[in-house]
Amino acid sequence: MTTSNRKANIQCEIQKVWDTIAGARDYAKWQSDVSKTVAEDEKRFKVSTKDGYGTVFTVTAAKAPERLELDVENSHIKGHWILVLTSKGCETEIDFTASVTAKKLQTRPVGKGVFEKTYLEKEQTRLIADLKRALE
Numbered sequence: 466m467t468t469s470n471r472k473a474n475i476q477c478e479i480q481k482v483w484d485t486i487a488g489a490r491d492y493a494k495w496q497s498d499v500s501k502t503v504a505e506d507e508k509r510f511k512v513s514t515k516d517g518y519g520t521v522f523t524v525t526a527a528k529a530p531e532r533l534e535l536d537v538e539n540s541h542i543k544g545h546w547i548l549v550l551t552s553k554g555c556e557t558e559i560d561f562t563a564s565v566t567a568k569k570l571q572t573r574p575v576g577k578g579v580f581e582k583t584y585l586e587k588e589q590t591r592l593i594a595d596l597k598r599a600l601e
Contacts, residue, residue, distance in 0.1 A: 466565065466566045466581070467581035467585060469586065470559045470561065470563075471590070473559050474533050474559075474563060475560050475596055476555070476597075478552070479557045480526045480530050482501075482550055483529055485596065486533055486548055490510075490532045493590075496512075496595050500515045509523045510594070521539065530586075531550050533546075534546065534548075542567055543565070548561050557582075559593065559596070561593065565584060567584075
């Protein structure tokens with residue numbers, strides 16, 4: 466399992482940041498690689514990329530407007546994301562910790578670690594950039 470942490474400040478009040486990250490049905494409106502989100506129930510939803518690749522997210526903990534935890538799984542990875550929001554007045558700090566394990570590279574540990582690190586860097590960087598673009 467590989468873990469990565471990214472922090473960023475978003476020029477937006479905490480409640481609006483929370484509403485955006487917790488509002489899974491609207492992900493396609495602000496996430497650059499999402500085409501649709503389908504709720505499976507009140508805690509599980511599937512996000513599809515523009516090329517049709519799906520990832521299932523399960524909310525494991527939510528404390529509005531400060532903390533959202535999600536299990537994440539698709540055919541390539543399984544993991545856990547933690548997003549912690551801290552109000553800094555008119556600005557919000559997002560502290561995004563993500564851990565994943567590659568499913569298909571179990572017999573090649575070096576390739577597995579590189580894949581996990583690359584996946585996390587890409588996902589965290591994209592999510593924070595998309596949030597900033599949508600909210601600032």
